[in-house]
Amino acid sequence: MNSAFKAWRKRVEWKSHGWCNVFTVSFIVVALLFVFIGLPILGQNNWGRPRKSHSSANLADDLRYKKMSDNYTTLNQPLKPEKLPIDEDTPESARTWTSSNGEDWVLVFSDEFNEDGRTFNPGDDPVFEGVNLWYWPTQDYEFYDPGQLSTKDGKLVITMEKSDKYEGHDYISGMAQSWNKFCFQGGYLEVKVSLPGNGEYPGFWPAVWTLGNLGRAGYGATTDGLWPYTYNSCDEGVLVNQTNPTLSGLPGQRLNACVCKGDHPSPGIGRGAPEIDIFEGAVAWGGGPTMSMSCQVAPFDFHYQIQTDKTEILTTQPKGAVNYTEHNSYIGGPLQQSVSAVHHIDKAWSGGKGYNTYGFEYEPGNKGYVQWYAGQKGVWRLNADAIGENKLSRVGARVIPEEPMYIIMNFGMSDSFGGVDFNNLKFPAHMYIDYVRLYQHPDKIRLSCDPPDRPTSKYIQDHARAYFNTDIKNWKATNYSLPEYSINNKCK
Template identity: 45%
Template sequence: MAAPTGRFAGSAPYARNVSPAVSTTDLLEHEKPHAALLSPATAGSLLPPMSPDSRRGSVSTLADKYSLAPDPRQWGSGISLQDREADDDLHNPDPRRDHRIDRGGTICTGRGILNLGCLFILSSGLLMLFAGYPILSYFLTKQPVTLGGYNLGGINATGQVPEMIGNFGLIDPTTPKEAYTRLSLEDGSEWDLVFSDEFNTAGRSFYPGDDPYWEASDLHYWGTNNLEWYDPSALTTVDGNLRVSLSKSTPKYHELDYMGGMMSTWNKFCFTGGYFEANVSLPGSTKAFGLWPAIWAMGNLGRAGYGASLDGTWPYTYDTCDVGTLGNQSFTDTTPPGAHRDGDPSKNGELSYLPGQRLSACTCKGESHPGPKRADGTFVGRAAPEIDMFEAQVSGDYIGHVSQSGQWAPFNYHYEWFNTTENIKIYNASVTKLNEYTGGAYQQSTSGLASTNQECYSAGGGCFSVYGFEYKPGYDGYITWVNDGQPSWTIRGAGMGPDPRVELTGGRPVPVEPMYLIVNLGISPNFGAIDWENLIFPAYMLVDWIRVYQPKDAHSIGCDPPDFPTREYINTFIEAYTNPNLTTWVDDYGQVNPKNRLVDKCD
């Protein structure tokens, strides 16, 4: 390879890869210094050499190409305002033409109609969003109901909100659809299911606060001399049934030898009128007697097991101001005579030992009373009546029976109600008969005694029987009981009508109070003899389901209905309803009975 020449001769081997430099002297030698940058390379350059004249010509040609003459008219483009260009109409409006169009144009074109339609749809949508939807939502949204709960948010007495399922908030979702209606025993009309519990969820607890409808008792039921302590642990759900147990306690539990179970829907679920039924396998067997299982209903103004709340309210159902509202059902001068003879043999023939109806129609104005008031300012008589679906027992000849009864006050003379043909019906005399027990100094009873299905005991054949009662409240009402799925007997309201023998001027209506449900299993010598030798503990009562129905046009559920309120009164005297150690209203609780205008001076 030949050696490089020129000013890069000493820089081999990079001379072929580096552009030749231009010195300051070179720039000064040129007429236009910047042209030196375009000068030809020396020997070894990649560009061919150019003469000085060629370089000057090249630069002049480039400058001429991109320069303009001083006179704009020589530029070759129209620059006059009068010259028209192709796009002038886009940015140079014609006032005369536009004015003519604006004044004489029309929107009745396809495009105009489309624009107006778009604006209409847009404005309508905005109006619907911000005005129409809130209005429709207000009127069409179904307002929540409390279903008997009356505290903030519709909670019940223990602060819970039951699960709501569709339109059947009180119906167990596992209740079969075919059980959603039934026919009335009275007239065959179709009734609706308004409450059900199938007890299908295993391991349920009924301690206070654990269940939205049921609450187990934790107390001694001293009022009927029970031998057991009612404890919440005695109730649970097993194999699709409610299991209520009665067991022997070793050592003693609360100084008692037995532990039983009782639960109720007091102040949580109540109903007024309807049909209340249960599918039950009774405890034990017919080979031993002495157990006391029961399912029943009571007015919400009295809480079972809480004596102070029951003192003067149970088992009254009366709305007349007469001697029937007074203690011992008589005046201080011992009138009427019928109240002091042929009564309870254990009380020297006295008819009544009740303290009097505390919340009677005779209550003076201004006294404590749950209401309501009549138009004349007098109070409606209020109380806590009782209807028993059944109380079961085995007789001494080892035949199982159920007593199906109503408890009443004030009392008929000699506890004789008017059981005439018009007022009573027994559907099968070979199964049901009137109970010989009709009452005592603390209650009058109208009871039918019916033979049970002898196999439907949990320690016997293990089958289940349907028990129930259907009732219509009021003086013209009725109660019909069901035993083993069949009507057992009926009492008409007229059977508890006025009784001049004891100066009762008013009848005792079939209970009109909101009633709650009670389930219990205990043991007491007050209910009958006890076969200690053959009874086996623990004993279990099993309840497959409980259901309540009401006429389609007469749904009435809730413990605080407007025509028979209870909430305010219960809250005012809440200790009487929550302290089972308070046995009486005056002596234990320290309250005073409201004045009765028959014997007290009203203010």
């Protein structure tokens, strides 16, 4: 918004050339002092502020981004709200969960989607919001539009259909996120889902997953140098490519444990945007429907090989049968290490005709675990020791994610996840979610996006351009400063 200011002018008649000379000399001295003293001081106090203006983000844009970040962010959001966000329609029989360790956990969040006609535009819903963007990191065919999310007949419906609404994209679909609104640390997250299509043809990529709140999915600058790091050591693992370009193509952990005092949400603690997927659904060419149940981590093990003896496959069905589970043959690449198993499901649980439950239970930290479920039965388990210290790649232990995690539900389509059978897929197609429920230990309720041990809100507010401009795809392009690292002897 432009403001007009009136300039008041006052003419001064100098009676003496001497006074004029004094004024001129004084002005020059002050200007030189500012150039040689004032500007360096301002430059030294540039933490979290742009070094120079960004070509696609002028001052008006920055003010708009700052206002958006203020509206989206709750500083010091309590770990346990006064009233737990539990949907009153959740039946009493579903308000407790017995953990894999035999503990009684309680329901702390639920959404049954029983109210028809809900919308998910910005500001419409207290928890979930539909994004409006192209998910370029995986080169998706579809453009995500909040209008593709709706509730009907007690379900959240995500619709993919052909459309020319967005130039360069022939399809539109939906992605709902709880980013910066609802997060959690630890617990059991469960969804009941009917997958899109008929379970026979490849191409649809439905997913329900979680991401650390410092990374906003679809906003590349925020995940650059943070995804999928879950690391709290100060060693070669935080450096560019882990000092080994043949192993890693990552830019280094931007907010690592080596960061000097400065532009860091919690100096001395390694921060990141780790990812735990309840599932990513796919149909194999000539095969049936499967689910990848994964935890994405960085830095990487040598040849991306975890200690598989520290994991457990919990199903006993024969190979190829429904509910058969096996370690995923894809274990990683230059941008991620994927700790994953593939679970085979029934194609009847598709198209809105049949449903099944899927979830994961986890305990954060270097002694923690993640256990995945289907039909409320354990599928496979990752213990923290499986991603412990690796001397061959010279990295310390990766930890089961300690960041506040938020929920993402989306229906995508991309060649990067198995290819697309355009000849046989039918549109429009729908992904149905009956409910989302979260359980935690009654003494460990943690539902904050800004917890004291892993704060995020102030950092998001101070870097609003990165968190609200989808066009900026890496941190360097934001022109925000990078913190200095003690591992490079940069601390002053």
